[in-house]
Amino acid sequence: MTVAVLGSGPVGQTAALLLARRDVPVVLVDEHEGRDPVGSKAICHQRDTLDVWASLGAGCLAREGLTWTTARTFHHDRELFSLTLPDAGSALPPFVNLSQARVEEVLDGLIARQPLIDVRRGHRVTGLTQPGCVEIHCETQTGPRRIEADYAIACTGAHGDVVRRALGQRLAGVSFRDLFLICDIRADLPGWAAERRFWFDPPWNPGRQVLIHPCPGSQFRIDWQVPEDYDLAAEETGGALGHRIRAIIGDRPYEVVWRSVYRFHTRLVDRMRVGRVLLAGDCAHLVAPFGARGLNSGVADAENAAWKLAAVLRGDAGEELLESYHTERHAAAAENAAVTTATMDFLVPPDDERRRRRLDVLTRAAHDPAACEQVDSGRLAEPFWYAGSPLTTPDPERPFAGRPPRGALPPPGPGVLLPDVTVASGRLRDLARQGFLLLATPGVRAEGVRSVEIPLGGALGARPGEAWLVRPDAYVAAVLRVGDERAHLVPGVRGVTRVVDDVGDRADAAE
Secondary structure, three states: OOEEEEOOOHHHHHHHHHHHHOOOOEEEEOOOOOOOOOOOOOOEEEHHHHHHHHHOOOOHHHHHOEOOOEEEEEEOOEEEEEEEOOOOOOOOOOEEEOOHHHHHHHHHHHHHOOOOEEEEOOOEEEEEEOOOOEEEEEEEOOEEEEEEEOEEEEOOOOOOHHHHHHOOOOOEEEEEEEEEEEEEEEEOOOOOOOEEEEEEOOOOOOOOEEEEEEEOOOEEEEEEEEOOOOOHHHHHHHOHHHHHHHHHHOOOOEEEEEEEEEEEEEEEOOOOEEOOEEEOHHHOEEOOOOOOOHHHHHHHHHHHHHHHHHHHHHOOEOHHHHHHHHHHHHHHHHHHHHHHHHHHHHHOOOOHHHHHHHHHHHHHHOOOHHHHOOOOOOOOOOOOOOOOOOOOOOOOOOOOOOOOOOOOOOOOOOOOEOOOOEEOOEEHHHHHOOOOEEEEOOOEEEEOOEEEEOOOEOOOOEOOOEEEEEOOOOEEEEEEEOOOEOOOOEOOEOOOOEEEEHHHHHHHHHO
């Protein structure tokens, strides 16, 4: 029983490693013969993404990456406000800036040591059919090849039109008119290594925005919003690119490491599951990068897909479980599209009314703290909460209150990712990733699932007589109580059948 993973960017690499960790053989297919080792590309990796990678043996990514601690926001040439990130107390940083090339290098090293992953490079996918299995047709330097698998995860990126067409899908949505220029530079900029800087309408890029992110190794990534007719080659030839850079960093030595021009999109397929194929990452959804919701949401796609495919292939669940992949991750993609569209509407107002509102907010933000809260330069990636999923049992005592304020997390409960906490048995998320887990309060036990005792109160706020059901991706599926009867853990999945009072059982037996 094999899963084909199409595309070996970070999302495909993560999916392959997660499947192999669950003893599922993988064929990892990619059209490129090698890697492009240069360029920041996707750089901002959120804590929960780092957590997934650390569970696979790539904890070095969190250590190597750089976490800025101060966010400075400017309007014209005046600083409006700065924010200092709080220490959340987790062993992992809230995010790190680290080049996509380095992430791919580390994950490739793990893949090379994983015997269950068969890497097929130089295989360009030309077609895909599903005659009772998944048949992938590829073109290689030595001729056509056909790969068969029981299921597939399509991680072929924004340009994966061949796969999407074969599945009857297209990336529907909008593309923003302006372009964005990225330059990775290496320079000595004292005091900038721990700061993110964002300018609205600076005098040296009038009418548009500029964003600067620090990266390891004295590198800085600069993003300029530029007109749709921008010509990078002409600017390099005429020296204007150097003037752009020096307008920001001053008369200091610098080196351009990489540069690129691209357009932002908000696009989403109608279906993220089509038969035996699951679409993930940029193959399924595109969003503007402000808030770093692209790669981070793709890694969440990969984890959601991997545990469900493994459960189906083991016979622990019926194929209907795969439909919940579409339900949960399509909702997450729509949420990301809504958040990033609101950011883009603030950055690039599409009409006069929103332009006037933005100018009013930015003008007031110079002296009104309340207006600072309305300045939208991107809401950092966060987990999606599966409160409305068919796999989540709502708890009336812990109702989900919706999206929390920026930078905050919802209280623990059904549909919410387990807090990053440790008990006597170890980190709860690590324990959950070994399979379905029951977190039981003292005196409570369950039938049909692994169980770990947790204290009352604590980070979960657990109460007497409770048991918390946790999925293999560390999301809380339900909060059960003594006497609860459940035919199934989630639809089509074998799991907890009964939660009992251990003390009461022993007393009954003694009688």
